[in-house]
Amino acid sequence: MWGGRTTLADRPRSEDVTDQQSSHSEPRRLADGGTTPTETAGVVGDLLARDRRSPDPALHAVGRDRTYSYFDLCNTAAKAGNVLRHVGVRPGDTVAVEPRRDPETALTALGAWLIGARVTPRVAAAVTETDPSPRALVAHTDAERAVTAPPGTSLVVFGGEPTTDGATHWETEVWSENPAAPPAPTGTDDPARGDGTTHRTLLDLATTVREGAELDTRTAVVAAGAPASARTRAAGLLAPLTAGGTSVCLDGTAPPAPDEPAGAENKPVVDETDVTAAVAAAREVDGVERVVVAGDDGGTARGDVDGWIDLGALPPES
Numbered sequence: 001m002w003g004g005r006t007t008l009a010d011r012p013r014s015e016d017v018t019d020q021q022s023s024h025s026e027p028r029r030l031a032d033g034g035t036t037p038t039e040t041a042g043v044v045g046d047l048l049a050r051d052r053r054s055p056d057p058a059l060h061a062v063g064r065d066r067t068y069s070y071f072d073l074c075n076t077a078a079k080a081g082n083v084l085r086h087v088g089v090r091p092g093d094t095v096a097v098e099p100r101r102d103p104e105t106a107l108t109a110l111g112a113w114l115i116g117a118r119v120t121p122r123v124a125a126a127v128t129e130t131d132p133s134p135r136a137l138v139a140h141t142d143a144e145r146a147v148t149a150p151p152g153t154s155l156v157v158f159g160g161e162p163t164t165d166g167a168t169h170w171e172t173e174v175w176s177e178n179p180a181a182p183p184a185p186t187g188t189d190d191p192a193r194g195d196g197t198t199h200r201t202l203l204d205l206a207t208t209v210r211e212g213a214e215l216d217t218r219t220a221v222v223a224a225g226a227p228a229s230a231r232t233r234a235a236g237l238l239a240p241l242t243a244g245g246t247s248v249c250l251d252g253t254a255p256p257a258p259d260e261p262a263g264a265e266n267k268p269v270v271d272e273t274d275v276t277a278a279v280a281a282a283r284e285v286d287g288v289e290r291v292v293v294a295g296d297d298g299g300t301a302r303g304d305v306d307g308w309i310d311l312g313a314l315p316p317e318s
Helices: 044-048 070-086 103-114 124-130 141-146 170-176 199-212 230-243 272-283
Strands: 057-061 066-069 094-097 118-120 136-140 154-158 219-223 246-249 290-295 307-310
Touching: 044 070, 044 103, 044 199, 044 230, 057 070, 057 103, 066 070, 070 103, 070 170, 094 103, 103 118, 103 136, 103 154, 103 170, 103 230, 103 246, 136 141, 141 154, 154 170, 199 230, 219 230, 219 272, 230 246, 230 290, 246 272, 272 290
Parallel strands: 057 246, 094 118, 094 136, 136 154, 219 246, 219 290, 290 307
Antiparallel strands: 057 066
């Protein structure tokens, strides 16, 4: 796997990573069609337990019209964690991930948390100034030109074949990995993010959202907040996963400029049209009966949705 460079053109697969379910696999499915909800008293990696690998929808990428099942999500996140381990990431290390809405960034974050690493949602150009020692730096091929990885940092590129010597191609290596990634011995109060936000804080935020918005196995959550925010990740990804529902990512929207960090002064482009399209797409996902949007209150039109999660009203991230 690691001795040479192969491209997806050499493989009988599409660019998107997917895991075909074995005919011998019989994942559990509830009578009402939803994946078993899980308790959130532990760590984020608990959301990826083997008994949650069902055919139910877990993540929908709007721009690709692609739905990842819980089987796909759990397996691919474990594969991403194994790839991170292969490039040198160990428990407690930091993985810098470009803050985009692509499913690869969500899968990479989940994989990093699974192996006990911390996630820093920063773009490549900011890393050398603000976080000089991430063990791995994960960026889209469009931002690769802005990358200057510090010494000792492994560069991982998704969205296309990397042009940087020594860089790892996310799609190729994740596809070829074994999904059996045992979780690291991580504690609830260990940092999950480079800013000190712990697993407990993320899961408490997710629980607050799940209970307040009454999320269940038939609910989809459109993640419309800034992708660098812990609140967006907790509400838009983790909360629906704790409920056995579906997370919806707006991967077709414009990300921040590749050489600037996302934040209050550089918000990704998400408008009423984006949200409306995402809500409509979510309603077409098999098993979804209710759609809510997680975003900044007043930042996007609420439109024809069944609920609204105001990210600004959630408890502090850390």
